[in-house]
Amino acid sequence: MFDDNLFDKAFNLFSRVEKQDFEYVYRGYFTHNITKKILVLADSNIQKSVERTTIQKRIYYIMVEGLQNITRHQDDLDNNGADKYPGIFAIQKRKERYYVTTGNLVLNDKIPALKKKITKINSLEKDELKKFHKEVLRAGVISNKGGAGLGLIEMSRKSGNKLVASFELVNEEYSYFYLQTQIPTTNKEKLDSDVQDLKLRKSLISIKKLHLSLIIENIILYFNGFFNQENLLSLLAIIKGRMHMSITTIRLSNVMVEMIQNIIKHGAQRSEEINGAPGVFFLRQKENSDFTLTSGNYVENEDASELKDTLTFINSKTDSQISEYYDKILLDIELGDSKKSGLGLSDLRIKSGKKLEYSFHEVEKGIHFYILQTTVINLKK
Amino acid sequence: MEPLIIKETEDTPEIIFDPIDDIFKISKISVPEDAYEFYEPIIGWLKSYANKPNDETIVEFDLEYVNTASSKQLIQVILALEEVARNGNVVAKWYYEEIDEDMQALGERYAKLVDVKFEFIEI
Numbered sequence: 310m311f312d313d314n315l316f317d318k319a320f321n322l323f324s325r326v327e328k329q330d331f332e333y334v335y336r337g338y339f340t341h342n343i344t345k346k347i348l349v350l351a352d353s354n355i356q357k358s359v360e361r362t363t364i365q366k367r368i369y370y371i372m373v374e375g376l377q378n379i380t381r382h383q384d385d386l387d388n389n390g391a392d393k394y395p396g397i398f399a400i401q402k403r404k405e406r407y408y409v410t411t412g413n414l415v416l417n418d419k420i421p422a423l424k425k426k427i428t429k430i431n432s433l434e435k436d437e438l439k440k441f442h443k444e445v446l447r448a449g450v451i452s453n454k455g456g457a458g459l460g461l462i463e464m465s466r467k468s469g470n471k472l473v474a475s476f477e478l479v480n481e482e483y484s485y486f487y488l489q490t491q492i493p494t495t496n497k498e499k500l501d502s503d504v505q506d507l508k509l510r511k512s513l514i515s516i517k518k519l520h521l522s523l524i525i526e527n528i529i530l531y532f533n534g535f536f537n538q539e540n541l542l543s544l545l546a547i548i549k550g551r552m553h554m555s556i557t558t559i560r561l562s563n564v565m566v567e568m569i570q571n572i573i574k575h576g577a578q579r580s581e582e583i584n585g586a587p588g589v590f591f592l593r594q595k596e597n598s599d600f601t602l603t604s605g606n607y608v609e610n611e612d613a614s615e616l617k618d619t620l621t622f623i624n625s626k627t628d629s630q631i632s633e634y635y636d637k638i639l640l641d642i643e644l645g646d647s648k649k650s651g652l653g654l655s656d657l658r659i660k661s662g663k664k665l666e667y668s669f670h671e672v673e674k675g676i677h678f679y680i681l682q683t684t685v686i687n688l689k690k
Numbered sequence: 691m692e693p694l695i696i697k698e699t700e701d702t703p704e705i706i707f708d709p710i711d712d713i714f715k716i717s718k719i720s721v722p723e724d725a726y727e728f729y730e731p732i733i734g735w736l737k738s739y740a741n742k743p744n745d746e747t748i749v750e751f752d753l754e755y756v757n758t759a760s761s762k763q764l765i766q767v768i769l770a771l772e773e774v775a776r777n778g779n780v781v782a783k784w785y786y787e788e789i790d791e792d793m794q795a796l797g798e799r800y801a802k803l804v805d806v807k808f809e810f811i812e813i
Contacts, residue, residue, distance in 0.1 A: 538701065538722075538723045541721075542700050542701060542721075545721075554787075554789070555789055556789045556790065556791055556792070559755075559787075559789070559790050559792060559793075560792060562755060563755065563757075563792060566721050566755065566757050567757060567758060570721075570723065570757060570759070573723060574723070635799075636799065636802075636803055638762075639761065639762060639765050639799070639803065640765065640803060642766075652758045652759075652761075652762060653758045653759075656758045656761075660792065
């Protein structure tokens with residue numbers, strides 16, 4: 310029923326993130342609207358895990374700067390570049406630190422100037438950086454893209470850390486420009502600057518690897534962390550903002566709601582503190598073909614066997630049989646919207662027009678990792 | 691009977707059930723986590739209204755998104771309209787976007803399952 314390889318991929322993605330942490334990546338074209346929604350989604354997840362509002366504000370500020378960087382550079386590119394090599398925005402929480410990473414295409418001949426700016430910023434101490442900021446402001450040397458490195462200076466100042474940048478050659482004309490900022494949430498012992506530097510580099514390498522696997526798997530949206538209604542609504546808004554209104558978009562949204570609410574309602578190992586159930590969700594689309602949605606979450610033994618039965622049952626039915634079954638559960642008050650009823654799964658089966666793909670693997674005693682995959686046919690091919 | 695007015699939220703619809711001004715409408719989006727909790731008072735209101743309804747009750751369903759949990763509750767709303775229809779005329783007007791086959795299909799499903807007059811309006 311499922312390709313094991315895919316299970317490994319989904320589970321590997323999920324396992325990247327430890328409990329209490331999260332990782333959220335958007336890959337694609339950035340519009341003003343999408344940017345806004347990304348900020349809402351990221352911010353609501355930060356709010357849950359950071360108590361200190363100053364830090365929260367700083368992270369927010371850094372995200373805004375980073376996102377603006379992407380949109381500014383994106384406008385530079387001809388459509389071909391932006392379509393073929395879309396930008397990436399990532400926010401991650403790892404233990405006591407937040408990482409905000411952007412990756413976008415830049416013209417190769419702009420790289421030396423960018424490198425120079427970053428080296429300069431990184432060479433300055435806190436007070437010097439403040440002074441430099443004033444100088445740049447006063448000089449009013451505004452590049453045609455609105456930034457004389459002011460954004461970069463601000464990102465470095467707000468984070469209290471060095472910027473980490475890296476360039477990855479794409480072709481003769483363009484390279485990916487990765488920029489990462491790290492924001493610690495505690496003022497624990499100040500690390501030796503060399504150690505700090507090494508940590509930052511390692512973390513950037515890890516996200517570059519993630520970016521590569523997202524490209525290989527054609528993943529355009531990826532969320533790994535705690536799922537709750539708030540996150541669902543933001544993800545939904547991002548999908549809406551990304552595409553034109555069409556039956557495909559509507560269906561995609563509907564299917565996404567069911568899949569994520571499945572995690573929210575039935576996912577095991579939930580956290581009261583963060584409010585939600587841990588899981589992973591990603592959306593894939595190869596060029597303009599069909600969409601594939603994959604969700605992964607923990608379920609307990611008992612639920613796993615019930616789910617398996619329901620899935621086998623639903624997949625064994627023809628389209629018209631499943632439609633009749635749907636009518637039956639709609640009218641059956643006793644069944645409510647319990648997981649037993651399979652109303653949500655039947656709906657997924659009807660909307661995707663295909664059998665549901667799934668997989669269960671026992672990850673520890675009594676706990677299974679459950680992966681569900683559906684397809685939404687792109688009718689505007 | 692006192693009108694029932696519920697403002698829309700990010701994941702629940704706007705409800706206007708106003709027998710005085712003769713407006714009955716459920717609109718926008720319905721994807722709550724707990725659909726039962728949201729729809730219970732609405733169904734309750736309709737059941738009391740069914741005792742002494744207006745001569746004619748036209749209920750407009752103008753929904754953009756409906757999750758399955760809500761679809762399960764909406765059928766209860768429509769079943770309550772069946773009760774209203776015992777003491778007055780009832781028409782359910784089901785709006786759907788031209789491209790939204792799924793919303794159209796949901797309305798048709800209800801129309802088939804419940805004994806209430808349905809009108810379909812493509813927008």
